[in-house]
Amino acid sequence: MLIYHFMHRVVSPTSRAIWRPRVEGAENVxxxxGVIIASNHLSFCDSLVIPLVAPRQVTFLAKSEYFEGTGIKGALSRAFFEGLGAVGVPRDEKRGAxxxxxxxxxxxxxxxxxxxYPEGTRSLDGRLYRGRTGVAWLALTAKVPVVPVGVIDTDKVQPVGTRIPKFKPKALVRFGEPLDFSAHYERKDVGKARREVTDEIMEAIQKLSxxxxxxxxNERPAEQ
Structure with a gap:
């Protein structure tokens, strides 16, 4: 928690001053x-930009390898992702989901x-892919609202394959109005409910992005 507060109070203002991401609709969060922040996914830096501009801490998942490294490099990686409030999970498809x-x-x-990211992985061609129903499972199981988010131009700030974000492009993060799915909580047709909720979330994301x-x-490339 101390690392997070340091990142939020020191690193975040510095990063905002350097990369100057734009934000719309922060008042909707x-x-x-509990609330789900459901976004499209264009770049690795999405998980950095969204927490930078959100009005509260947003926890994203990160590969468990980021928390398991040794030596100075491992300690720095662990401190960085812990500072972002990230939670480590295994990458393996069967266990990880x-x-x-x-x-x-x-x-x-x-x-x-x-x-x-309901799409599951980054879009390499800029299109918005069909949402996977895990986001609906979360919304209906945890019984929380979903705030749709559209990120724009983060793929220009940090294109796939690059390590350091660029300074000139300015990403835009749009937070939509919260979606309330309480009407679906007690439905018996669980699979259909999850699909409908997911599609509604993706439609809201598309309108923002x-x-x-x-x-x-969107299938994950083998090398990712």
């Missing part, structure tokens, strides 16, 4: 209680904000 959802529910049950929709799932 509830200041208290459920572990990620359970970790997210734990964050929400503690009354915190949890960030998730302005992206072309792909209409299919």
């Amino acid at each position: 509830p200041r208290k209680g 459920m572990a990620a959802l359970e970790a997210g529910k734990g964050v929400l049950d503690r009354g915190m904000a949890f960030g998730i 302005g992206q072309e929709t792909a209409g299919v799932y």
Whole structure:
């Protein structure tokens, strides 16, 4: 927590001054209680930019390897991601998916904000891909609202394959109005409910990001 406060009070203002991300709709993020921050995903730096401009701490997931390194490099990586409030989960497809959802529910049950990318992985062509229903599982299981987010131009700030964000492009983060899915909590057709909730979230994200929709799932490249 001390590392987070240092990052929030010292590193965040410095980063905002350097990269100057723009933000719209920050007032739509509830200041208290569990809430899902559901965003499109264009760049690695999305998980840095969104917490920079959000009016409260947003916890994202990160590969467990970032927390397990040794030596100075490992300690710096661990401190950086802990400072962001990130939660480590295994990358393995079979173990990772459920572990990620359970970790997210734990964050929400503690009354915190949890960030998730319903597409599952970054879009390499700029299109918005079909959402996976894990975001709906979280919303309906934890019984929390969802704030849709559209990030714009983060792929220009830090293109795929680069390590250092560029200074000139200015990313835009748009927070939409919270979506309330309480009407779906007691539905018996659970699978259909999750699909409908996910599609509504993705529609809200698309309106904020302005992206072309792909209409299919985004499969993770083998090298990622």
